Amino acid sequence: MAPSKNSTVITSTSLNYAGEPSVSCSQPENGFLNSISLLSSEKAVQELLQQSSVQSTDDHLMEFADAMRTVAKALRRAAEGKASAQAEAAEWKRKYELERAHNLHLEHKGYNFYEKLQSSWIPSSLCNAMGMIGFMLPCVFFLEIFKQRGREVSEEQSSKETNSIGERTENLASQSNEQSEQCCGMNGICSHEVLRDDESCSDSKVFPNKFTRKASFKLSWWCNGDDSDQHKHDIVSFERGNITTAERSSKQIALKWESQPQTVIILTKPNSISVRILCAEMVRWLREQKKLNIYVEPRVRAELLTESSIFNFVHTWKDESEIMLLHTKVDLVITLGGDGTVLWAASMFKGPVPPVVPFSLGSLGFMTPFHSERYRDYLDLILKGPFNITLRHRLQCHVIREAAKNEYETEGPMLVLNEVTIDRGISSYLTNLECYCDNSFVTSVQGDGLILSTTSGSTAYSLAAGGSMVHPQVPGILFTPICPHSLSFRPLILPEHVTLRVQVPFNSRSHAWASFDGKDRKRLAPGDALVCSMAPWPVPTACQVDSTSDFLNSIHDGLHWNLRKTQSFDGPREA
Numbered sequence: 001m002a003p004s005k006n007s008t009v010i011t012s013t014s015l016n017y018a019g020e021p022s023v024s025c026s027q028p029e030n031g032f033l034n035s036i037s038l039l040s041s042e043k044a045v046q047e048l049l050q051q052s053s054v055q056s057t058d059d060h061l062m063e064f065a066d067a068m069r070t071v072a073k074a075l076r077r078a079a080e081g082k083a084s085a086q087a088e089a090a091e092w093k094r095k096y097e098l099e100r101a102h103n104l105h106l107e108h109k110g111y112n113f114y115e116k117l118q119s120s121w122i123p124s125s126l127c128n129a130m131g132m133i134g135f136m137l138p139c140v141f142f143l144e145i146f147k148q149r150g151r152e153v154s155e156e157q158s159s160k161e162t163n164s165i166g167e168r169t170e171n172l173a174s175q176s177n178e179q180s181e182q183c184c185g186m187n188g189i190c191s192h193e194v195l196r197d198d199e200s201c202s203d204s205k206v207f208p209n210k211f212t213r214k215a216s217f218k219l220s221w222w223c224n225g226d227d228s229d230q231h232k233h234d235i236v237s238f239e240r241g242n243i244t245t246a247e248r249s250s251k252q253i254a255l256k257w258e259s260q261p262q263t264v265i266i267l268t269k270p271n272s273i274s275v276r277i278l279c280a281e282m283v284r285w286l287r288e289q290k291k292l293n294i295y296v297e298p299r300v301r302a303e304l305l306t307e308s309s310i311f312n313f314v315h316t317w318k319d320e321s322e323i324m325l326l327h328t329k330v331d332l333v334i335t336l337g338g339d340g341t342v343l344w345a346a347s348m349f350k351g352p353v354p355p356v357v358p359f360s361l362g363s364l365g366f367m368t369p370f371h372s373e374r375y376r377d378y379l380d381l382i383l384k385g386p387f388n389i390t391l392r393h394r395l396q397c398h399v400i401r402e403a404a405k406n407e408y409e410t411e412g413p414m415l416v417l418n419e420v421t422i423d424r425g426i427s428s429y430l431t432n433l434e435c436y437c438d439n440s441f442v443t444s445v446q447g448d449g450l451i452l453s454t455t456s457g458s459t460a461y462s463l464a465a466g467g468s469m470v471h472p473q474v475p476g477i478l479f480t481p482i483c484p485h486s487l488s489f490r491p492l493i494l495p496e497h498v499t500l501r502v503q504v505p506f507n508s509r510s511h512a513w514a515s516f517d518g519k520d521r522k523r524l525a526p527g528d529a530l531v532c533s534m535a536p537w538p539v540p541t542a543c544q545v546d547s548t549s550d551f552l553n554s555i556h557d558g559l560h561w562n563l564r565k566t567q568s569f570d571g572p573r574e575a
């Protein structure tokens with residue numbers, strides 16, 4: 001129905017803040033108001049008056065919003081402080097792990113560092129407390145003393161050893177030390193700096209001790225065709241006040257054996273007949289032609305023995321504690337399978353990892369450049385050396401529960417070669433994750449989840465979620481959201497030295513789930529956090545050619561990256 005010309009026309013009705021309809025009026029065209037319109041105007045004035053009370057409610061709301069913003073800021077600052085403390089704790093924990101690994105080596109050489117520490121200068125209660133040192137920030141001071149004392153002790157020990165070299169010329173350990181003094185220094189990194197001979201004993205028959213001496217090797221860097229052994233330590237040089245970066249941080253690394261490798265471990269994909277056949281053939285060849293000691297998983301040893309009793313020479317292990325010592329005995333790891341088998345191999349080494357030679361028997365094989373048909377040729381070359389390697393960085397993750405008493409009471413570390421994923425699991429709610437980088441707030445992820453990936457993992461799940469493909473030698477951590485419910489969320493790549501913290505907020509509607517290289521899911525309740533930083537133990541994988549060629553070959557062959565028919569020559573051209 002058309003409105004009367006004389007009446008005030010209600011032109012729009014909307015909801016005010018209180019949820020009531022508010023009315024706006026327009027004058028009739030003749031400019032006069034009749035009684036009806038007067039009534040209407042009165043009503044309109046009433047409403048206007050009401051609106052001013054709405055205005056004051058509005059002001060209160062604004063004030064309240066301001067106050068909320070201040071509270072949010074304060075909370076964020078508190079959370080950033082917490083993230084910073086956790087980052088620092090993670091760093092100290094990392095240093096502690098390294099220090100502990102170093103001291104374990106000393107212990108394996110028959111020297112109980114803690115005993116020495118106890119007997120020499122620290123009371124026993126304090127010495128026991130030192131075991132916890134990496135977990136307690138206030139003990140940073142002690143850690144420094146600890147390190148200094150460690151250095152003194154190892155100097156003392158090495159001088160003792162040097163003295164006894166003359167007396168025990170036959171002693172292999174001393175020889176190795178002597179060798180270390182001759183070849184280390186400025187020309188590269190030698191393996192005995194990292195991986196010492198293990199002379200600890202184990203009474204297990206399954207895990208014998210007679211060939212515990214590891215082959216030593218040296219890593220050297222080269223670039224632009226320069227394959228000299230010289231490794232320049234200065235990445236940035238300061239000459240006459242000018243900053244230059246003539247040396248690059250990530251170069252092609254070559255591994256050169258200094259003594260012959262003696263022990264290999266073969267890890268295989270389960271439930272595959274072709275892998276089983278190849279494994280048996282390779283074990284025989286390595287034993288008969290190369291005279292190597294061979295370790296396999298208990299499952300594989302059983303499989304080999306059902307084939308023939310001649311495989312009795314193959315070694316295995318019994319429990320987790322023996323797996324923890326594998327890196328001290330094994331010179332080379334061979335994997336037969338796909339990328340999953342390389343991930344499996346990496347997950348077996350929670351500390352240092354011996355060089356890995358990955359043979360492809362899967363469908364994709366991004367990290368498996370060696371074709372299994374030519375295994376003899378490849379292994380010949382690798383066992384002779386030198387060969388190029390890719391140092392694949394890993395991430396180490398800790399879970400901090402809301403119920404934990406302090407920042408240092410954590411679950412982990414979990415080491416991943418590809419990525420750690422925090423997702424919504426079976427919940428149908430959006431995940432809400434608050435992310436911090438060192439002590440800065442990064443963002444809140446609202447979506448299916450978040451992937452924190454290594455550069456090696458950049459071609460795996462992170463790629464599927466829209467992350468960039470990154471050369472594995474690039475030092476960085478990928479921060480890739482999974483289906484973010486936001487138009488502006490782009491993936492990030494952060495530097496490798498940062499510590500990331502992903503927190504499930506207290507007001508989250510559901511739990512989140514963390515998984516490590518696609519395995520071992522852990523539930524994260526509101527208030528729980530996952531802290532993640534670069535691990536000190538990379539996975540060195542042998543290259544078929546070199547890091548770059550292998551990477552490009554795998555994205556071409558594996559993913560058919562940027563495959564397009566070339567445009568034909570005949571057609572329109574620029575004049």
Ligand SMILES: NC(=O)c1ccc[n+]([C@@H]2O[C@H](COP(=O)([O-])OP(=O)(O)OC[C@H]3O[C@@H](n4cnc5c(N)ncnc54)[C@H](O)[C@@H]3O)[C@@H](O)[C@H]2O)c1
Pocket residue numbers: 338339340341343362364365366367418419456457458459460461462464516517518
């Ligand atoms: N949507 C996805 O793409 C998706 C989903 C879940 C898990 N994953 C990946 O699977 C990995 C676990 O692998 P798996 O073999 O044990 O499980 P899987 O058997 O389910 O294999 C997953 C696939 O990812 C490939 N892959 C693994 N690591 C890779 C890498 N670094 N670069 C390129 N491709 C890679 C494997 O070759 C395989 O084809 C996880 O770490 C994760 O990255 C991917």
Ligand SMILES: Nc1ncnc2c1ncn2[C@@H]1O[C@H](COP(=O)(O)OP(=O)(O)OP(=O)(O)O)[C@@H](O)[C@H]1O
Pocket residue numbers: 267268269270297337338339340341342343344361362363364365
């Ligand atoms: N030695 C092992 N013991 C137990 N599980 C293993 C072992 N090696 C591999 N796996 C697991 O088996 C699964 C498949 O392995 P892998 O990815 O190597 O083979 P694939 O699936 O045939 O390869 P692709 O994914 O390239 O087709 C992975 O989930 C991996 O974690």
